[in-house]
Amino acid sequence: MSALEIGIASFPALMVLIFLRVPIGLAMFLVGLLGLVLVTDGTQVAFARLKNETYTTFSSYSLTIVPMFLLMGHFATLGGMSTALFKAAEGWLGHRKGGIAMASIGACAGFGAICGSSLATAATMGRVALPELRQYGYAGGFSTATLAAGGTLGILIPPSVVLVIYAILTEQNIAKLFLAAFIPGIMAALGYVIAISVYVRLYPDSAGTRPPVPYAERFAALLQVWPVLLVFGLVVGGIYLGWFTPTEGAAVGALGTGVIAWLNGGLTRASLSESFLVTARSTAMIFFIVLGAAFYNGFLALTQVPQELSNFVVAQGYSPWVVLALILAFYLVFGCLMDSLSMILLTIPIFFPVISAMDFDLVSLAAMQADAAMEVLKAGVPEAMSAETLAGIKDAIASGAELTREQMKELGIRVTRGMANRAEAEHVAIWFGILVLIVVEVGLITPPVGMNLFIINAMDRTTRMADTYKAVMFFVGSDIVRVIILVAFPAITLFLLPG
Amino acid sequence: MRKLMTGLARTLAIIGGIVLSLLILLTCASILGRLLNGFFHGDFMQSVAPGLADWAIGIGIGPVNGDFELVEAGVAFAIFCFLPLCQITAGHASVDILANSFSRRVNRILRMLTELTFAAVLVLIAWKLFDGMMSKRAYAETTFLLQFPIWWAYALSFVAAFAAALVGIYMGAVRTYECFTGRILVWDGVEATQ
Amino acid sequence: QEVTLKLHQFLPAQANVPKLVLDVWADGVEKDSGGRIKVERYPSMQLGGKPPELMDQAIDGVADVVWTVVGYTPGRFPSTEVFELPFMMTNARAVSHAYWEMFEKHMKDDEFKDVHILGTWVHGPGMIHTADPVETPADLQGMKIRGGSRSVNSLLTKLGATPVGMPVPAVPEGLSKGVIDGTTIPWEVTTALKVPELVENHTEFEGRALYTLTFVLAMNKAKYESLPDDLKAAVDKNSGLEFSVFAGGTQADSDGPARQVAEDLGNNIITIDAAGVEEWRALAQPIYDEWLADMESKGKDGKALLEEAQMLIEKYTPQYSN
């Protein structure tokens, strides 16, 4: 067998192992190891790589963000932030039809702003909101589905562990990815609220009501969420403004939530130990998958499969949009079976080169030049510039033509084709990252294998899984609508990015 | 035995958690130092209280030297410390959609094979990490800024990786026992405790 | 073909060194072997691992050929650091020539005994790029600077600056957000990092550069030994002294156009003259002493190496100066 054939054969091998319930990280590690042994005729290379690779994979400065964000989420709960968020949202929305469910979504969105993990958001908000929902007569499946969907906001709204991993895999800027995730994250929350109102209209019996809360109480509850705003502002704002790197931001957030939890009396020796244990378990799980993926992807690169696949797709001459749609559909289907992080680690090294080789035309050189020129002209026409030159520049901008070297020199700007290409590459990478993030997160709530569904359903023994499956399809529907909108209008995702 | 191994895993996880917390404090101290250093060097302090500012800079207020490499060494150790707990609580992510339709017997055999393989992999990782440590030691490789020998960091991680391998072997034994006796010792979500 | 060589390195394929140096080497080997050697190129650490692992990958045969920065593995090849000392480096061709000669004489069977080295070179003159002008050592007081090498970092500390450790790709972000006030890199790298658009001041040193970095192109020893004589000859023909000088020179040749970009933007290019360099050089003496002490602790005669390096650089510099 040639190296390429071994590489291709590794996919079914990996799938068989995974469906035999071999842990995903272990499966990737094993296939990578055996593949490497086959391709290089012996254990020498594989063993030599192991000498350093486990250590260097675990000693990653950027990935340190992962355990820090996880710890931050636990501290936030210990500090009472999840309860405060839910109380505030419930005060304002609870009396409406489906209002408590909407409040749950709002609280999940708020908690997502200080928690980097979907499972943690689902588990935390489930514990807070599920009893309330059931108490006020919300149907079992509807309640669990709402919270499972709300949990995905933990990742969709920055900070987000999955985005960090994507950024590292594709060498993109974490701060920019967080920024780009913001509007789609808000859209997700709004989409879920709409899904809820549609659901309660179709099944009026599925939701009860509670009496309105006096305004004084509502404002009082709102005041209680200041720590959330503070931490979110400090972490995401600080990363964006460049006060610190994303890893430093995670450290600040963990310390900040830790201090708040301590001040609120939530941080005791026992609860601290518990936070460490829970963080330890999730971190080890994530990093073993990262290790397996690193090993598997190193092997795959050696077999040249990613390059060949990319060449093949490009040679077919499909439209970039068709390729994108196929990839997103692939994630949606596979998301029914696999968890988000494994999917990203497994597939991004293969799909990203394919997408990078395509031209989506998100950035035009002429438009970039026009922006820079307008910026200069807004501050006043340069003195030395002749009326003729100015007219030429204005013509070019109006007709969408590219500026000449001389025109740019006169303006004192420099916007080259290279800069436009770099911007295009970065925009595509960020936009694709957000789309992938959304479709893999949908996987957390698509039946039959959806981690969030399992977590929430396990909290309510009276609700049948089938009821949860049925109700959650409304939320999945809103997710799919959102993906279509974001694919059709890349500008929504890229809107907040600095020019 | 079960108590001993669980105790080992939990203790290591908590040590890892403490190291992680120290790294968080170190990182925050470094940011604070960097901000203060900029502040004391800034025009405001240099004109209002130059003496105080120079004194503060003189005593070394600034980012922690080598924070980056300390975090890298520390987090590797912490993660190796986290592995045993994940192992002993069956915390690794897996897909059980197909496994749910297998018979109990088949599931137990699969689980035994998986856990034995996992143990072998953890032993291999620890063994090769040891080789890596010896090679770093032989080459006297150091870190960039603090220039401490890299093999120290490898050695710390090796201790934890060794413990992970021990726990891995123990879990292999547990699943083998379960397979042959039918008694479930460590619940993993696929079948209930009996 | 009968032999495949996996060439692994950390930069993207279209960057200067892969495109202008490594591809030339690889194409030359393929051609001179009559197509019997194929060089498979793996940019951007595609074969896995992080850049500091490249040297081990060549030693262990994970890759057959690697290009790496010697300083990625501090402490391991202390002799090469003689060329990285502040104000040692004159021009890249001359220093690469001296480096190869001293490599053959002192390092080949000692520090590099576990690999087969194909080339040794340095990049063009390392210099400082800052938001506020740096004309004297005192100007660096209180600035947060990303230092390019170990000895530059210790020099910066001595001069009252704060060295900040960050990977090269993080430099543009760091500069634009003020996390750092400046960075040390050669001109060549500034265009890709948009440095001239982010800071206005560039400080170069006449005659002797602030610093440089040492590189090697290294091959797995067993793989090299396993080649039949005619294929060995094809590899040899493209490697060694001539290749090293070519590689260093090619990297340095990209400095000019990059400098032009900064000039076109109307940036402030400060050149420290020979007398000024002496002042800087005197302040760097502790770095020299530290290195000599370090060498002594490793049982090596640092003083002799230093003198020889200085002598050779002196000897070759006129020869390669335009």
Ligand code: NA
């Ligand atoms: Na989040």
Ligand code: NA
């Ligand atoms: Na799913």
